[in-house]
Amino acid sequence: MPLIAVLIQMEENGVSVDTKLLAQMSKELDNTLQHLEVNICAISGGVFNLNSPKQLANILFNKLMLPVIKRTKTGPSTDSEVLEELAAQKFEIAEKLLEYRQLTKLKSTYIDVLPTLIHPKTGRIHTSFNQTITATGRLSSSNPNLQNIPARGDWGKRIRGAFVPAKKDWVLLAADYSQIELRILAHLSQDPVLLKAFQEGKDVHQSTADELGISRDAAKTVNFGVIYGISDFGLAKQLKIKRTEAAEYIKKYFEKHAGVKAFMDKTIAEAKEKGFVTTMLGRKRPLPDINSPNYSIKSFAERTAINTPVQGTAADMIKVAMITNNLQLTTNNLKAKMILQVHDELVFECPKDEVENLKQTVEKAMIDALPLSVPIKVDVGVGGSWAEAG
């Protein structure tokens, strides 16, 4: 499978970033962060290194005597989940710390680093797409990782806004699979209710919400949970509800979706028998722990058995699309360049006058990649930056 040729091209193509925008963001954050730091130190009654979880824990839980929410191996945790809880309990410092953490993350990992990685010869940033790292068949990206560029919130959008076409009269085009993993679950399980929902073009999260009598947001969490190998404990934690209530939702979900339940039981049984699971295109993942006497280890393997065929088939699918699409670019003599893959999304840089052509080509390649029993939906966006195209 000649995906490697496509990956080499993408690595060589690289991406272009607007350094002026990034420099402006950096300056703005310097200001905001300085104020936050002064503010936080004032509340805590002393100067300390805000970037040290150890020093922070000491301030929060020894000096200020805030309640310990959860522990890590080494001491009380100060992660965002803990800070959210403390903020909900009206501890002002927690709110400030959340903002400080978020902004330092974006500054130190993306805003200040990306400009330094621009190759002097090409003027672009070149990642490595790794084909042999993940257990499911997904790609990974490193040096720098361009598969975890911020997407959420105002600052996420501003950072994606700095990913731009290099030339005048060129644009970025982003094509995303819509709910690909749930569609694959529908195909693999052949669950009649899920199949029907997709075939009728329903909003599946809303369908689940109606079935379970819960909000669309909660239903979305349930649907994700199903793909991850749901447990009442995990769902309860995620939805901040009682474990018994979560168990009821799961029971109800599996009553409505007996096909999904049967698929999961069958997948786990097969994994126990053969010692591995497979994706649609035959990628194997060994699961040596699936018969472990240790409940925790065995459960982990069982969740993996459920998740891998779904996540791995989605990876198979976009890889096929990348290969056929790249062939199409050549045959159609397009100047468009594939520059990024982010698991269920392909990003291209292309001349404005090729947009309509490319749209058709990409959409078709992605839809036709694998024959599924449900329609495949691809959202395509175009714009002057990744923020506008995505």
Next chain:
DNA sequence: CCCGTCACG
């Protein structure tokens, strides 16, 4: 070099 943390799908 490990840990805690957090960015993405």
Next chain:
DNA sequence: ACGTACGTGACGGGC
């Protein structure tokens, strides 16, 4: 009674 959502990579702190 037990302990848990799936898959990654990078940063700063601190040993």
